[in-house]
Amino acid sequence: MNMNAQDARAFLQGLFGAAVDAVGAARCLPPHLPRPPEQGRTLVLGAGKAAAAMARSVELHWQGALSGLVVTRYGHGAPCQTIEVVEAAHPVPDAAGRNAAARMLALAGALTEHDLVLCLVSGGGSSLLALPAPGVTLEHKQAINRALLKSGAPIAAINCVRKHLSAIKGGRLALACAPARVVTLLVSDVPGDDPGTIASGPTLPDPTTCADALAVLREYGIATPPEVRAHLESGAGETPKPGAPGFERNSVQVIAAAKDALAAAAAFARAAGITPLILSDAIEGEARAVALEHAVLARRVARPVALQLARPCVILSGGETTVTVRGTGRGGRNAEYLLSLALALDGARGVYAIACDTDGIDGSEDNAGAVCGPDTLERAAALGLDGRSLLENNDAYTFFAALGDLVVTGATRTNVNDLRALLVL
Structure with a gap:
């Protein structure tokens, strides 16, 4: 199949749109x-x-x-x-x-x-x-929520705390x-x-307990006001x-759910003559680490005899990655995943990717996610962008904004988490 960079990016954005429409x-x-x-x-x-x-x-x-x-x-x-x-x-x-x-x-x-x-x-x-529960203030919940969102804790752990407050x-x-x-x-x-x-x-x-919520706060080093700790230790917050x-x-x-969005994405790919492979609808983990695993898979698929998967193909996954925020940049887990992926692929020929949140908002930014391709790092270098430094500063949004590669959909009014697609030509 002959597909240039513009066609590849258009295909990936069309695939994402089909996935979102299916779960409206x-x-x-x-x-x-x-x-x-x-x-x-x-x-x-x-x-x-x-x-x-x-x-x-x-x-x-x-x-x-x-x-x-x-x-x-x-x-x-x-x-x-x-x-x-x-x-x-x-x-x-x-x-x-x-x-x-x-x-x-x-x-x-x-x-x-x-x-x-x-x-x-x-x-x-x-x-x-x-x-808030009695004895807990909105300000307490705001502070704890901010800290949990930056901690890299999975959503189930975050929501365990939220339930008990x-x-x-x-x-x-x-x-x-x-x-x-x-x-x-x-x-x-x-x-x-x-x-x-x-x-x-x-x-x-709810099968979880106040003790579980306290354990989450301890594990992720979340500062806990005395009123909140007393609320949990007393059992007053039990569900x-x-x-x-x-x-x-x-x-x-x-x-x-994510499986429905992935099924629609796979159908879109088949209609275009591209073989889909759905990895999972429930991938979790640090965004940049998941990207490294996916880069290895994409490289294997790109080798003619490595996997029994006909090219062109698209590797699909859903779920919710996390970002442990250590820098001061503008991020979003999908942009962070893509920047890590681009660095790991290092310009590998014929591999394009999209990663977006199906709600249209990547974390708290104004984009759903972004796209990348074999020319991403070369174009970034021409603009004086150091992708690795920006990744370490959790500043992937700035990287893709400078390249014009953000995906901006506005609010989709649905939400089945992230969709990632790696197109291997």
């Missing part, structure tokens, strides 16, 4: 809507980067009356008629998220056994449902809704798609456990 609420949510209650009312509650788009999809397909409140990240809203949409801060929570969460608990407290709560949850909900997460929202029935629809942004980890499981019982009363009538369904 308009496509994924309608088949999973429950029947309206026979007697009671339907209340919609939700949180996450996809929450507003999910609420919009509910409104378009629901047969009957609706009311409700969802909270999403700033810039991720969608036009709704009967469900109120509030925007708040992510990844570090703010007062808007705190106030929205408090209002949700108040709405939940006015329900009967005849009512239905449709809970729309997606990645980002942990920060957006920012209602919250008045609404870790199953507490579902208990507040009792005796109403709660149906939770999830867009998964966590490797493995554990429903209780997505957005810190506001409607799911409802599996088997606890109040969850019996509830149900949960993951309606979109």
Whole structure:
């Protein structure tokens, strides 16, 4: 197949677009809507980067009356008629998220056994449902959240802490809704798609403990205010456990996940005559270390007799890498992965790559991710950019911005974590 650099980059961006479209609420949510209650009312509650788009999809397909409140990240809203949409801060929570969460608990407290709560949850909900437990302040949560995000801790560990410092997460929202029935629809942004980890499981019982949360804080050296430590050591932050009363009538369904995005990406590749190989939908680890492993694989595929994989091919993976922030630059885990990959490939011929977050935001920057190719380091050198120094400063955003190789999509209003694709021609 004859494909120049421009064609390769266009193919990779088209592949990413197909993957994102496949996990949008308009496509994924309608088949999973429950029947309206026979007697009671339907209340919609939700949180996450996809929450507003999910609420919009509910409104378009629901047969009957609706009311409700969802909270999403700033810039991720969608036009709704009967469900109120509030925007708040992510990844570090703010007062808007705190106030929205408090209002949700108040709405939940006015329900009967005849009512239905449709809970729309997606990645980002942990920060957006920012209602501190008694004795814990929003400022405490903000400081701990910032430190955890820089620590390189995996999302399950971060959310373990978040659950035990919250008045609404870790199953507490579902208990507040009792005796109403709660149906939770999830867009998964966590490797493995554990429903209780997505957005810190506001409607799911939680098997983790305050002791687990304390262990995470110790392992990653997170400064812990005395009030927070006392809250955890006393057991006051304990979450409802599996088997606890109040969850019996509830149900949960993951309606979109990384595997769905990867399947769509693979179909896009096949339609273009390119062989796809899906490595995994649940890759975790330090972004730059994962990149080194993928570079080795790409080089092996590029050798004619190394692997039984016909070229051209595209190597696909999903999941969520982490970045331990030691520098002062502008990063994002996908940009960091790509810069590490480019350095490891060192201009290897015929290998192009894209790495993007499906929510359109790479960490806290304005890009979804970036693309790279055989000419990346050569072009960077011509501009006087030292890729290795920028990587050590966690400044991959600056590197790819200077090259014009950032991928900017804006808010996609879905979130199934990262998609990485290595095209080997």
